[in-house]
Amino acid sequence: MTIHQSVLAGTAVFPRLHADSHIRSAHALVTRDIALKILKGVFPPDSTLPHETDLIDGYGVSRTALRESIKTLTAKGFLVSKTKVGTRVLHPSHWNMYDPQVLAWRVELGVDHEFLVKIYEVRQALEPAAAALAAVRRTRADIERMQKALEGMSAGRHSRESYAEPDLNFHQQVLVASGNPFMQSFSSVIEAAILCSFRISAPVDSQERLRMSLERHRMVLDAIAAHDPVTASSAMTQVIREGIENAHCKLATEPVTITMPLQIHG
Template sequence: MTGPRGRPKTGARSAHRVVTEGIGLGILKGEFKSGELLPSPEELALRYKVSRTVQREAFKTLAAKGLVASKTKVGTWVTPPRSWNMFDTELLEWRTRLGMDQEFIASLFEVRRALEPEAAALAAKRRTQEQLRELREIARAMSECRDSGRFIELDLAFHVLISDASANPFLQSLGGLIEAALAAAFARSTPLHDPVQLRLSALQHEAICQAIEAGDPEAARQAMIAVIDTGAVNARRSLEAAQAAS
């Protein structure tokens, strides 16, 4: 039997995933604090019921994400947040699962504003006819969509497709890396219960599509900025409303 992407679904791999995710979430939650050593192998063995071999493999995975560092005769400790690879797909998924606060959402939209307008500008020059056709279809579906979950799916697909159409390998990778965070952000920033704002969002995405179709990089850039800025405002208002209601 195989797991995702055809990987063997073994007990060892499952145990590795449990330990990696458990420690990773613990770091993000502050259970394991920056600069502190992780629990001893004996403590981790009791907590996760795994061998030292599995622990070592988990530490290697966490080190690749920038979450921990190790030294012989010292142990494994939690690195400062500035060392964490926030573009790592799994790390982002853990972070969004814990919930997004105002600071995290603001940081996410800052990154989007720095990169996605340029992706749109490049897409206006480099998109293929097939990509343009698909972009038109998504934009049309968004204008006709009344289902909140489906709208979020279309919104995400639209932005990932533009990253792909940029034909820039870094921007293409970015689309996949931040997919989990974008999905969570869209869940807050899409005005799902306001038909007027929903229509505005669809029209703004249509403007991006038209600029890309016209081969106008600057228009595509400005249209993308408008979408991101509107999303940032909606996300902030949604979070403030949720906090007021709690």
């Protein structure tokens, strides 16, 4: 047993699976708990997980369930297993943060300004480019889907949650219209960003902000419809910038931590 193993085996708390657990399976329970321990640093990068027997006893699950969990987390970039060495935690650079489940686990730990800024940076790197490509490649059906999403954003009185759905759909349709499958796979990151930021601050909190949000999204749609990639890119940049600025203002005046899990889809 390595130094890391001996320390972790003595300090980590393993939730056991109960008959009335809301977790649907032993595999799901163990996978989620090990992932959260890695994300929180209980199992830090380059450490070795406790011995298989200790994990089986700690969680109260079968060897098969544990190995399935290790296999799942290995596929997501959290772990690597080597014969006679054990299962080692990989550096965060290996973690697949685009994986919807990984994003949901990260959000479950709580969301702060730093987390939102990191997502904002990735969105600003990709979404304006997707909007520009959409302006070049879009079809009539793409425009109709974006128009429908925008109409959903404009319809009636919205709660934060009900407004988030058509807003998210609009951004997803822009990715689809880009015609680039790599950009389309970015959808889960956008979903996490919108759901998280809306839990903190949403356009529906202010009539002026709602009007501005609708206007900004309309500019994106009009530019894409007009085959104007430069304006489409610029308008999308502004949409994303205003979203993070509103969330930042809310966090600066009233610190907010989101601790509830979000259902982020693949």
